[in-house]
Amino acid sequence: MQMCVHDTVNIYFMKKSFVVGLLLLLATVGSGAMAQTQSTHYKAAESLLLIMDTPKTIDTNLQQMLTLQIDQMPVMKEAEVEVRSFFAKYMSWNALKEDMIKMYMEEFTEKELKDMTTFFKTPTGKKLAAKQSTLTMRGAQLGQSKIQPHLPELEEILRKKMQDN
Template identity: 45%
Template sequence: MKNYLLTMAAALMLAAPTAMAQAPAAPAAAQPISNSLRKAAEEALEVANTEKNIATSIDRMLAMQTQQNPNVKAMEPVFREFFNKYMSWAVIKEDLVQLYAREFTEKELKEMTKFYQTLVGRKALEKMPILMQGGMEIGQRRMQEHMPELQQAIAEKMKSQPPTTDN
């Protein structure tokens, strides 16, 4: 059970909120950004309901994990406390502002904000978690369907490799 919980904790971290799905693993040190660029990034994140989406993502991940393995239910408060401590909006807001400011121009951020305020933009934001979850499910299903092929290829490759000696 202990190994499973550690593995699950690692999996939860990897599956952390969708708002950070494309963020680099080790973000560059915060660079000074202009007040107007900062404001544009903050507005884009606010209009995109990033704070709510992060909280919802944490809730969904924990619910999914406890549904898949009811034994984990007792540990849910520990995971929730951990995520609130290290992955909550209050903790990662500045990192996300820096990320958006690094990846988009001020003009692009303002256009993004305008788009998110349209009916189609609101729908895109609303559907994004569903689309991302569906995409992950498709990927998982494909991997499971073809896992024997991968295992066979790995086994064949290992057979053809000369034995290694550990010194």
């Protein structure tokens, strides 16, 4: 079966959207993996992540992203249980917790972490924490909606490039 440029572009963007989804998930909540001692700095980072409801956010975003990808790529449907299990093993809160705490400790001082925790305890902070994943998803959809109408232009660029090679 021969694939046309349109099919190649669609597959490319499906794969990219999967990677972008994973990156957005990580950008929303962080990444990494290294045990830390229970210093006050560590506790401040952990408290911030918990007050922001990061465990729930990670798991909810992961499930939403997987559902979207499985819907877009029906071939994954046959292995849905295994795919979900794989991502739960490596992308869940439990898998990311230590690395995320470390990342926050590297990016913020203990005082900054405590200040943010104070903010996220307020009604506005709670609202921001609750809306963060929605805003991230909407931002990704916005980007995709800006590119979608211009895919023929990209296809033409790729077609010309392939013909030159």
